[in-house]
Amino acid sequence: MTEPIDNPSPASTPVEAAPAPMLAYGAEPTYVPSGYATGGGLLVALGGGLLTAAIGAALGLAWLLSKLPNFLILPSIAQGLLVGVVLLRLLRRGKVRNPAAAIVVGVCCGLASAAFFSAMLYGRAVYLTRVELHRLAQGPGPGQRFFVAAATRADSHPFEVYDAAALQGRTTHHGLLGFFIMKGTALWIVAGVQAGIVALFAAVLGKASATRPFCEICGTWCKAPYNVAVLPAFYAQPLSKAIVSADVQHVLTLHDHAAGRALGTSCAVARVHACPRCGQKFADVVVKSARRNNVVLLRPQRVSQEMVEALKYEPEEAPTLAPAVSDATASPPTDSSTENG
Numbered sequence: 001m002t003e004p005i006d007n008p009s010p011a012s013t014p015v016e017a018a019p020a021p022m023l024a025y026g027a028e029p030t031y032v033p034s035g036y037a038t039g040g041g042l043l044v045a046l047g048g049g050l051l052t053a054a055i056g057a058a059l060g061l062a063w064l065l066s067k068l069p070n071f072l073i074l075p076s077i078a079q080g081l082l083v084g085v086v087l088l089r090l091l092r093r094g095k096v097r098n099p100a101a102a103i104v105v106g107v108c109c110g111l112a113s114a115a116f117f118s119a120m121l122y123g124r125a126v127y128l129t130r131v132e133l134h135r136l137a138q139g140p141g142p143g144q145r146f147f148v149a150a151a152t153r154a155d156s157h158p159f160e161v162y163d164a165a166a167l168q169g170r171t172t173h174h175g176l177l178g179f180f181i182m183k184g185t186a187l188w189i190v191a192g193v194q195a196g197i198v199a200l201f202a203a204v205l206g207k208a209s210a211t212r213p214f215c216e217i218c219g220t221w222c223k224a225p226y227n228v229a230v231l232p233a234f235y236a237q238p239l240s241k242a243i244v245s246a247d248v249q250h251v252l253t254l255h256d257h258a259a260g261r262a263l264g265t266s267c268a269v270a271r272v273h274a275c276p277r278c279g280q281k282f283a284d285v286v287v288k289s290a291r292r293n294n295v296v297l298l299r300p301q302r303v304s305q306e307m308v309e310a311l312k313y314e315p316e317e318a319p320t321l322a323p324a325v326s327d328a329t330a331s332p333p334t335d336s337s338t339e340n341g
């Protein structure tokens with residue numbers, strides 16, 4: 001976001017765009033979540049995420065072995081979504097406001113998912129080997145005595161028997177690592193893709209949870225946001241600057257200027273997130289278009305009630321000085337910081 005403030009991006013400027021309002025406020029708006037996260041909240045999220053990863057891995061394996069269509073990647077996507085949604089709820093419940101911590105938990109769950117899945121594949125191979133030894137032990141063949149002994153041993157030491165039978169001569173490693181080495185590149189790729197997908201979903205949803213506005217006074221998350229103003233997209237930037245600068249007067253000027261203008265194919269939406277207890281409010285600005293929905297231009301900023309009132313904008317009730325003014329004067333509102341106060 002290094003583009004000059006008095007030069008709105010062409011992508012957000014509709015065809016019918018009149019000269020865009022300009023502002024010359026200083027720094028780019030930045031919103032930083034408090035970063036607070038209790039160890040308990042993080043541990044519960046991690047524990048729940050790992051448990052869900054294990055359940056998801058089992059369901060994914062069952063899906064792969066079933067006759068249902070899977071395209072190889074569908075179970076991993078479902079697993080990622082499952083872990084991500086559970087993590088989202090747990091991080092919210094644990095009041096984790098630290099995006100970095102949420103991402104780390106998500107990545108851990110992704111790696112664990114792949115490890116659980118491979119461990120289950122390994123366990124299944126061990127089980128199938130034992131079943132096969134018992135089948136052979138009941139046969140009439142000449143080696144029956146050998147198979148009876150092997151089957152008995154497989155009952156007490158199934159992993160050892162499998163490793164000796166399957167991994168011998170292919171690798172000197174035992175257990176899951178030996179299984180990975182024996183299966184070769186294919187299993188590493190499957191595990192890598194799976195870890196990546198689950199980690200991506202879990203990290204993105206976890207970060208979304210941690211960056212939602214939180215009232216530090218009441219210790220609770222804000223309610224879902226509601227729209228207060230919908231303006232043509234090229235007002236998104238000046239509107240954001242005015243909110244950051246707490247410039248109520250300029251917000252009103254922008255509304256006057258925007259009144260009567262067609263929205264075009266994209267629009268700027270100012271939203272308010274309110275604390276359910278004390279009523280403290282945060283405002284953000286998103287740009288919505290047919291192609292890309294909800295591009296966040298301004299992340300939630302704490303705003304006064306006066307600003308919330310100023311932001312409220314009903315196109316139907318817009319002041320009468322609407323289109324005529326902008327065409328006649330042809331001078332867009334500029335920096336109004338001097339009018340403020």
Ligand SMILES: [Zn+2]
Binds near residue numbers: 215216217275278
């Ligand atoms: Zn509050």
